[in-house]
Structures are given as C-alpha cells and as structure tokens.
Amino acid sequence: MFAFASSLSLGTAMCSSSSPSTGDAEQTDLADGTFRGVFTGTNDLAGVAELAVTAADRAGATASLRPRAGGTSPYTVSGRVTLNVAGIGPIDVTGTLDLATGAVALSGTAAGAPVSFEGRYEGGVVRGELVTPFGRGPLALTNEELGGVRVHCGTFEGSARGRVGAIVTNTRAAAVFAAADGRAAGGEGTIDGPLVTVTLEPEGSATGTVGAGQLTGSWSFGGGSGAFAATESACSALTPPDAAADAGSDAGPPLVDAGPPGEPETVYTLPSGVDVGHLTVAGGRVVYSVGHVYFTQKRELATVGVDGSTPTTIVPVNDPQASPQHGVAGITVLGARVYWLAGRAGSDVNLWSVASAGGAPTDHGTVHGALNEDYVDGVPLLVNDGASVFMSAYGPSGSAIRSFDGSGSPVATFGGGDELIGQHGIVLDGANLLFGDFTASARSRRRSRARRPRSSRRRATGSSTR
C-alpha cells in the first residue's frame, strides 16, 4: 500500500517502460493536436480535460499545425479541465510541452486558488499530477490522432474504493485511479481487440474489456485488488458546473461507505500546552488558533502540515496589556491569506487577516459588536467561496450576515431588525449561502452582495430550537 503522496512521482516518473515504443517522428508528430483526458483525485474528485497543443514556432501559422519532424521547440498548451465540483466552471489552463525533455507544465486558477499540472509527454500520451484547490490526483490524456479516442469515467471497488478514469484509443490505453483513502495510481498500456491492459505506476495493473461505451475489468495496485466499471456517459454526466450548481448535484456515481474509521493519530502537540482552538485545513496545512481562554485577552494563530511538518506561528501571541484581544472566533483561508474574527477590548469584533506564511496582521476594522462567544466554539462563523469571505455574526447587539471581498473590504450586510435572530453556522454549497438562526435554517443566493434570503424564516426548513 502506498500513500497518496507517492502519486507525486507520477508527475516526474512518467511513461513507464510498458509504453509502446515510438519513433522520433511519431513522438514529434503526435505532440501537437487535441488531447483528451481523464482525472481522478482525492476528495472524490473526477474530471475530464481537453487540451490543444501547438508548436510554439508555428503558433498562429496557417500552413500547417504539424511541426517539422525532429523539432524540439516548446509547444504551447491551452485547454480546460472540468471537475465534478458544483459551482465551479471549466478551469482554463495554459502552459508548455517541451519535446526535448518531455516535460509538460500547466497552470490555471479555480475558486481563486492556483491549479497546476506537472507531467510528461511520450508518444501521444501525457500523464502527470493535477493539483487543484479541491484535491489532487493523476491526469492522463491522449492525442486524438491516435484514433478512436473513448473516455470513460467510473468507480472501483474491492479492498479499496474510489474513482477510475480511462482513455482507450485504437492502439493504446491509459488509466488513472484515486481511492477514497488517498491512494492513487496511473499508467498506460495497450489494447488488443476489446482487451485493455494497463501497467500502473508506482506498481500494479488493470485489465478490462471495452465495448458499447463501457469499460469493465479488474485492478491491482498498492497491495489491493478488486473490480472497476466505467462508462463514457458517466464522463458526460460530470457536473456541468453552474447548470447543476443550484441543485448542489455532483453528478458522478456516489462512493460507497469508506468503511470503519481508522485509528486517530496525533498530527502535532502544541508546545505551549494550551488547548487547540478553531481549526481549518487548506493547502495541505492545518491552520488553527491557540485556545487561550477569553479572559487572558490573548490571540495566537499557527499552522502545521497535515503530516505534522513545519509548525509555523503566523500570528504570535499578543501582549494582553498593550493590545488586549478576545479569543479567535472563526478562521477561513482565502487564497494566500488567513482570515479570522477576534474581539477587542471594548467588546467589538474585528476582521483580521495575515499571509498564510505569517507576517504583519491586517486589521480590516470592526465588523460587528460583541459576539456571544460561548456559542461560537465549534461553530463556523467564517466561510469563503474563493472570492469573498462571509461572516455570520450573532451577538447581544444584533445579528447579521456580512460579506467582504478578497481584500477584506466590506461588500454587503444582510440582517438587522427582525430579519435575523441569532444565526449561527453558515455554509456554502456553490450557489447558496445557508445559515441557521434560533428557529430555522434558510438559504440565500450567494452573491457578492448579500440579499434577503429566498426562504425567509417564516418559510424556513429547520425545526424549532431553543
């Protein structure tokens, strides 16, 4: 069994020896054109991709899109990756393919965060690892000039469960696997009639039978084995972002139960011995507040890798005499900044932010009166959608939903009067901002300017509380 981190090697140890050999001319001829591919990743991610590869020195040329044989100048690459993430449209990516080294590098942006791909090209096939804000995993593409390209998406079961994607051409095949427990593998191989054989990296294999829009077979990697099934129609059903966002659908086939929970393990022990306070996970790091009790007038934030590596204090503990602050009430990570709420002496609450790597905090000003802090531990009061930060404020001086742009500047406020009564947790589902209050749950269309919810409290969906 191997950890998902090992899939990183997919990006650099590409194109196994199992790849059919290709001559220099074919290697070059198949470098440009349209590539279609599949992606599977952590967090139940799946996706499809389409890239246009053009010789850089021929970009814009009309005589021929095919580079001269033996040419080694970098190729330009542009295209789109579509994921099964509701509310996220196709992700535009651009980059280069260097025929001399086989290196392929792409970049883009999704939900305000970077998307990157590093892989290798050989003989009309590109494979590597795609990293997105939502997860990471193997991506494989083939040149349509290989002929008969069919892209399949599906799931696998057995001693591990997860997503599978496969591309079958007239002569070659490629497949990617990502298990629900984080393991991943990818590789390529051959097709003989309906029989498909793929050698997986770092190790393993998959064999199957393709036909009538389906690919079914068995897999073996990471010490496990089982069966898989994928169809061309499942790829088409991957979330057409925006269109399905309102319904919150994530199209693709649902994963089955991942099984009993594992044994808890310690990631990191705070040297101060103070309890862990709020925490969130972003970019492979746990971002947390040190849980100083409120009467100490201290706030302190830090991060540590999800594997316990590189603990870093990003906001040192304050001097409670010189600058007393109440405890942190909510954390969210937007782009490269960490946002949090913290009360100040005098009982108002300010929005703060700091670079994810630490540095001087930015005080974005008072955003609300005092919060009922005894309620906020373990209740998310800050969320973001990759572009805006949303705050749920509930305090003795009133309640409100507020939004702020990426610079921390206030955009809109919803609340006041009797419209909201003590809302607590909030959550985004790609199209709506959902929140609860003392009597119900409701939702509001997620907009840059918060507006009155379509469902008022009187038409709310929740049940009586308190």
Next chain:
Amino acid sequence: MTNVVVDADAIYFASRETSAAKLWRRPRSGGPIEPVIAAYPGLLRGLTLVGQHLYFVLRPLGGGQQGPAASNLVRVAKTATNGTPTTIGPANLHDVATDGTWVYYGAGAQIRRVRDGS
C-alpha cells in the same frame, strides 16, 4: 440551530434545545425533516461531512468546567435515522475540519486526525 453542512442529497443541521442536542436531515428533494441521531443530552459542535459520514463532537451535560476528555469526536452515517454515533476518541468541543479524506480536530493541546475509513 448551531451547525449546518450540505451535500448533493440533503442539508444536515444541529439544533440545541434546553437540555438536548439534535441532528437533523432535510432532503434537498423535499419531504419531512428526519432525526439523524436521537436527542443527545448535551452539546453538539464541529459538524463536518466526510463521504458518507457526519462527524461531530458531543459533550454530555453536567460536570461544570470539564476538561477536553469530557467530550468526544463521534461519527454517524449521514443516512441514519435515530442512529447511534460511533465514538472515535476524546476531542475538544470545538471545530472539526476535513480535507476530504482525513478528519482533523483538537484534543487538548494536540491536533489529531482520523481517516474516514480504515
């Protein structure tokens, strides 16, 4: 209502009454609100959805100023009705976060994680 999480199937939210915490499911397709767990005599915080399970922290009533060990991280199938949560281990009555595979939480001065599925 305290916490709320969503997926393609339903909205899951916790409510707090005078002496009991409840966890509800409201299908997106409509229909009645369903109790995911039976009423719990205590507090429920840190509600998080990972795969097919809801994770959260429960702390029983009583005991006054209790230490972290008094509360536990638990999980229950998101499709359960009046289900009994499975206890995973001691946890602070605070946030629970996930990267989609692991569930992260505080336990005293420790940051811990548990995999959703062994």
